[in-house]
Amino acid sequence: MKGAKLQIVRRYRASPDKVFAACTDPSIMARWFGPKDFRVTELEADMRAGGTFAFRMVGPPGEMAAEGTYETVEPPALLVHTWRWTKGPPEYPPDGVTSRITYEFSADGTGTRLTFTQEGLLDQEEADSHKQGWSEALDKLGAILGEPQ
Numbered sequence: 001m002k003g004a005k006l007q008i009v010r011r012y013r014a015s016p017d018k019v020f021a022a023c024t025d026p027s028i029m030a031r032w033f034g035p036k037d038f039r040v041t042e043l044e045a046d047m048r049a050g051g052t053f054a055f056r057m058v059g060p061p062g063e064m065a066a067e068g069t070y071e072t073v074e075p076p077a078l079l080v081h082t083w084r085w086t087k088g089p090p091e092y093p094p095d096g097v098t099s100r101i102t103y104e105f106s107a108d109g110t111g112t113r114l115t116f117t118q119e120g121l122l123d124q125e126e127a128d129s130h131k132q133g134w135s136e137a138l139d140k141l142g143a144i145l146g147e148p149q
Helices: 016-022 026-032 124-144
Strands: 004-012 039-045 052-059 062-074 078-087 099-108 111-121
Touching (some): 016 026, 016 099, 026 039, 111 124
Antiparallel strands (some): 099 111
């Protein structure tokens, strides 16, 4: 896939099954998706290859929304989906780019190593912006999993 790429690696003390579930259960996803100052207002996910997702969140710049299609759902090791912004405030309008997000879950001692990769972003500036947002979201995921902050 062409375009800029970002990668974030995190280790959680929870099992791969538990981390995978937190990344695929819409009721849990709604608690951690989005940067720290954002709140998810809607999240729907049909968690199967070919299934779709859509979500909306509200934060300081306003409402933002994205959608995508699940390409691979292999519990508890791999989750891959597309990502496309569908709504944003004037300073962050949707760019029309469809990127791909891959979550790789692997046992790491008594916990899980999560490798999060987003590729196909417009440019490095967008990749850096997404990295900040996803880093904050993955911090929120850690809090849900009982990680110290």
